[in-house]
Amino acid sequence: MDIPSISSVRKHLVAAPGKPFELSKRNTADRSLFEDKSIAETSLKKDAAVINELKDIMYAEGKRSVLVILQGMDTSGKSGTIKSVFANTTPLGMEVKAFKAPSTNELARDYLWRVHNAVPRKGNVGIFDRSHYEDVLVAKVRNFASPEDIEQRYDQINDFEKHLIENGVSIVKCMLHIGYEEQGARLGERLVEAHKLWKFNPSDLDDRKRWPEFMAAYETAVQRCSTRHAPWYIIPADSRTRRNAMIARLVRGTLEDMKLKWPDPKLNPADYDIG
Amino acid sequence: MDIPSISSVRKHLVAAPGKPFELSKRNTADRSLFEDKSIAETSLKKDAAVINELKDIMYAEGKRSVLVILQGMDTSGKSGTIKSVFANTTPLGMEVKAFKAPSTNELARDYLWRVHNAVPRKGNVGIFDRSHYEDVLVAKVRNFASPEDIEQRYDQINDFEKHLIENGVSIVKCMLHIGYEEQGARLGERLVEAHKLWKFNPSDLDDRKRWPEFMAAYETAVQRCSTRHAPWYIIPADSRTRRNAMIARLVRGTLEDMKLKWPDPKLNPADYDIG
Numbered sequence: 001m002d003i004p005s006i007s008s009v010r011k012h013l014v015a016a017p018g019k020p021f022e023l024s025k026r027n028t029a030d031r032s033l034f035e036d037k038s039i040a041e042t043s044l045k046k047d048a049a050v051i052n053e054l055k056d057i058m059y060a061e062g063k064r065s066v067l068v069i070l071q072g073m074d075t076s077g078k079s080g081t082i083k084s085v086f087a088n089t090t091p092l093g094m095e096v097k098a099f100k101a102p103s104t105n106e107l108a109r110d111y112l113w114r115v116h117n118a119v120p121r122k123g124n125v126g127i128f129d130r131s132h133y134e135d136v137l138v139a140k141v142r143n144f145a146s147p148e149d150i151e152q153r154y155d156q157i158n159d160f161e162k163h164l165i166e167n168g169v170s171i172v173k174c175m176l177h178i179g180y181e182e183q184g185a186r187l188g189e190r191l192v193e194a195h196k197l198w199k200f201n202p203s204d205l206d207d208r209k210r211w212p213e214f215m216a217a218y219e220t221a222v223q224r225c226s227t228r229h230a231p232w233y234i235i236p237a238d239s240r241t242r243r244n245a246m247i248a249r250l251v252r253g254t255l256e257d258m259k260l261k262w263p264d265p266k267l268n269p270a271d272y273d274i275g
Numbered sequence: 276m277d278i279p280s281i282s283s284v285r286k287h288l289v290a291a292p293g294k295p296f297e298l299s300k301r302n303t304a305d306r307s308l309f310e311d312k313s314i315a316e317t318s319l320k321k322d323a324a325v326i327n328e329l330k331d332i333m334y335a336e337g338k339r340s341v342l343v344i345l346q347g348m349d350t351s352g353k354s355g356t357i358k359s360v361f362a363n364t365t366p367l368g369m370e371v372k373a374f375k376a377p378s379t380n381e382l383a384r385d386y387l388w389r390v391h392n393a394v395p396r397k398g399n400v401g402i403f404d405r406s407h408y409e410d411v412l413v414a415k416v417r418n419f420a421s422p423e424d425i426e427q428r429y430d431q432i433n434d435f436e437k438h439l440i441e442n443g444v445s446i447v448k449c450m451l452h453i454g455y456e457e458q459g460a461r462l463g464e465r466l467v468e469a470h471k472l473w474k475f476n477p478s479d480l481d482d483r484k485r486w487p488e489f490m491a492a493y494e495t496a497v498q499r500c501s502t503r504h505a506p507w508y509i510i511p512a513d514s515r516t517r518r519n520a521m522i523a524r525l526v527r528g529t530l531e532d533m534k535l536k537w538p539d540p541k542l543n544p545a546d547y548d549i550g
Contacts, residue, residue, distance in 0.1 A: 060470070060473045060474075061473075079367055082365060082366065082367045083365040083367055084365075086365050086366050087363075087365055088362075089365070089366060090357060090358040090359075090361050090362055090364070091357065091361050091364060091366045091369035091370075091371050091402070092354055092357045092358055092371050092404075093371070094366035094369065094371070095366075095370075096366050096367050096368070096369070127366070129367075184549050184550070187549045188549055191542075191544035191547060191549075192544060194537050195335070195537050197537075197539075197540055197542065197544075198335045198336075198537060198538045198540055199335075200540065200542060200547075202542070202547065205547065205549065205550075208549070208550070209550075262469055262470050262472075262473060263473040264472075265472055265473055265475065267466075267472065267475060267477070269466035269467065269472075272466060272475075272477065272480065274459050274462045274463055274466075274480065274483070275459070275480075275483070275484075
């Protein structure tokens, strides 16, 4: 088995814009792209190195940016993805933003205000660990906003993302799709491993009890907000290694599509006497 | 030759607080800590791995942070340091802030306003590529502020840093001390290497022409702002590998001094039924 091409990874994982989307048809344990784990490891390693190179060119260019949006239930591997896919990426030109429950100051503005504020600087790769999608996910399940407000938000989000893209931000949206059983196993690990216990939050169990409602909210969000300019990719996330490899392929693909080149500053070296 | 201990690196590089400081006595090509380049490479590699581990614990703890301040003339290797020392550090919990010429919006506030705003979040490592010290360096050399204002700033900066430290921020201040000759060679490289040309800014040559004034401004800043709570370290920066190795020792030392431990969330795992 070879490393699957970026286009085949995209085709396999995308929630096709404008088409009906059923989350239940996506297998969280799907291994068809990377049956062999060692191929996934090799692919991830290669892609991580290329991502680091291309990101440096984007930083030098300083005109465009990439925004990677990671969404998923607790334990689906948002932090793990960041650590693995960007393992070889030095922090220069990287921005990670973890969205937590909004502060009083943030709640005093519209829900996209803090998101816009966290958009990566030109030249940088930004990673959102959770995002504005929480405002149509947890906000919907827990009634933090009225159904009418939630309903408006899908189009608002699409318009906001379109605006970013038209202004030089390439967006990669990944839903880390983990199974209910696998989440149970991972929460169990958190309770017994010293270096994972700090991640355990009793409120995670409340979300777990509302699993079907969260899945329904994800399905709607993906259906409504998988657009041609910013499609959603549904990443089978029960296997950590394969999840990382798939996301690395997508991020690399986005950077490659940008046709990045070392900038030509239009200087004539002969004009400068360093002295 | 062995890897020099962190305490010996500190002792060798520190600008001792409260003592007279003469920059001209610091040799930019000093190799006495790492005579053997391969030892420097080994040391850097080991330290980078430990830094990444300790930073993860600090992130989990979420209560304290580390701020690494890098100052130096153009080409002294601020970006290179970030890329090397944090080569194995994933961007989760890292914040890099490059200070450029202040914007109109920033100039409408006091000079520390934008700096305070960029202080790393609790749990994170922040890196300043340039910093508030520009406000007593370039601001002094180019008369962006009156001599009276500059004079006040040293104490203001000391007070500001003390405030941060008292609120859980450990500060590591490194002056990347490069020689005039070496800078000339590196500027020359930028003019002939395609992937470096974008970094060349004709205004760098203006700063180069004022080398003695910049060195005098650095000397005063270090003398006045090397404090017991946040001493300045003067890093001989003509050798890139040794520069990186020395800074990695200092950053590791700061993290080790914090006695970081995986947090104990005071949970009783038996209380939770994952279901």
